[in-house]
Amino acid sequence: QQSSPAQAEFYQAVEEVLESLTPILEHNPKYRQQAIIERMVEPERQIMFRVPWVDDQGNIQVNKGYRVEFNSALGPYKGGIRFHPSVNASIIKFLGFEQIFKNALTGLPIGGAKGGANFDPKGKSDGEIMRFCQSFMNELYRHIGPTTDVPAGDIGVGAREIGYMFGQYKKLANSFDGVFTGKSLLWGGSLARKEATGYGCVYFAQYMLADRQQQLAGKRCLVSGSGNVAIYTIEKLQQLGATAVTCSDSSGTVYHASGINLDTLKQIKEAQPQRLTAYLKFHPDAEYISTADYPADGHAVWRFKAELAFPCATQNELTVADARALVENGCLAVSEGANMPSTQEAVEVFLASGIAYGPGKAANAGGVATSQLEMAQNASMQRWSFEEVDTKLQVIMRNIYLRARDTAAEFGQPGNLVLGANIAGFKRVAEAMIEQGVV
Ligand code: NDP
Known part of the structure; x- marks a missing residue:
């Protein structure tokens, strides 16, 4: 904590996870030998960048942009983008860290990431939102891709913002691909996302x-x-x-x-x-x-x-x-x-x-799980019905619940879904990291 005393939310999230991992770490010395915790709490890559844009009065505004690519042991980085004035490195790191375990818990092949900007969309005109999204993407486009890092929405980022960011990505990358989820139904989005x-x-x-x-x-x-x-x-x-x-x-x-x-x-x-x-x-x-x-x-x-x-x-x-x-x-x-x-x-x-x-990392994982279903539809050029996606969502949520519940019972704390979710998510990521070597 001494090296970054300001990252309160990030340390809060790490502390909560580490506290519940004690039973699995005690039974598995290999995780300590492999320095899994030390590796997991350090993002694989953090990108911080300037986002300059011109408001409706012709003034130049500057915001801070972030993308933290935290862990790709299980698949391409996956996690939303948040536009809110409170966004800072601590908040993006806490969200990215949580995303690793949430995504692992879904059982799907997705790594963990998060991004955003300290931009306040409230009271901005449509043109200002578009220019901001384009400027944000002028930097981010080189770091993302359908098999590398697939962002989605979060607070302040809905279908409109994703449309503007995707449009700019497509122009810069010269590629129409499944680089975002939460897209409009007109051009690759999934029903029920x-x-x-x-x-x-x-x-x-x-x-x-x-x-x-x-x-x-x-x-x-x-x-x-x-x-x-x-x-x-x-x-x-x-x-x-x-x-x-x-x-x-x-x-x-x-x-x-x-x-x-x-x-x-x-x-x-x-x-x-x-x-x-x-x-x-x-x-x-x-x-x-x-x-x-x-x-x-x-x-x-x-x-x-x-x-x-x-x-x-x-x-x-x-x-x-x-x-x-x-x-x-x-x-x-x-x-x-x-x-x-x-x-x-x-x-x-x-x-x-x-x-x-x-806890959120189990109970709200339906969003990212359905994002992965959107990626699967894009990759196979298919379109599933609302009912089909909703049925898959229910099965995924049930499995997440059972994984968290059964893991909590296995480690001697029945009913403690915080412990169950953290251990079940951790185990999948840790095993994949060991198999992939020290990278
Ligand atoms: P939205 O931007 O659609 O809505 C956010 C809501 O929360 C608004 O009502 C907003 O009020 C309120 N809010 C935001 N910040 C604050 C704050 N600092 N104090 C008080 N109220 C606040 O975001 P989402 O609904 O998408 O996200 C809500 C939560 O769910 C977030 O924690 C997000 O990370 C999480 N989440 C979202 C997923 C998704 O698929 N969208 C997936 C998994 C988790 P106001 O308009 O006044 O700011």
């Missing part, structure tokens, strides 16, 4: 509940965020007979006791992006809590009473006080759509309480 992370996170909750003789139907659910993952988590919850009563953005939280109206949410977040306060114009019976009125030690979403919780916004959005409130209010299960949304202390509360807790 948009829905996959949210749907997968709900399937994961379903599998956790089934093992506890519980079902989703009829449950009240708390969801945070109102972006891609949150919207499709709410959609799948509704389809399965559960009721999501909250959603949020970085300005505040909506609580709607009769259930969040999905059409309204899609209208104000997908069709004509605006702040969540607009929800109340359509539903005056809903309640709005601004961030200024949040409890000092946490987040308004987690203070309502419900049986299930789905954090789907961003890292460290669920504090130890939030975790205690959820458990005290009778929450049965937490399934994480976002990456590392719960602080380490919050995770300890969930594990100690005995409620079902699905």
